[in-house]
Amino acid sequence: MADDKTKTGGQDRSRISLSEDYEVRDWAAKFGVSAEQLKAAVQAVGNDAKAVEAHLKGSGR
Incomplete structure (x- = not known):
C-alpha cells in the first residue's frame, strides 16, 4: 500500500x-x-526504526 503523505502520525515515524x-x-x-x-539492516531485522537502530549500533559499522 502506498504511503499516505497526508497522514504523518507516530506510527509512520517508527x-x-x-x-x-x-x-x-x-x-x-x-x-x-x-x-x-x-x-x-532493514532486511535483517525488519522495518521498525528502533530495531534497525539497535542492529546498526551492534554491528560496529
Whole structure:
C-alpha cells in the first residue's frame, strides 16, 4: 500500500519504508550510515526504526 503523505502520525515515524527514496536518505543520515547499510539492516531485522537502530549500533559499522 502506498504511503499516505497526508497522514504523518507516530506510527509512520517508527517504520522505515525502503520504497521511498527520501525515507532511505533521511533514515540513513539519521543513523550515520550509507543507504546500502540501512537497506541491509532493514532486511535483517525488519522495518521498525528502533530495531534497525539497535542492529546498526551492534554491528560496529
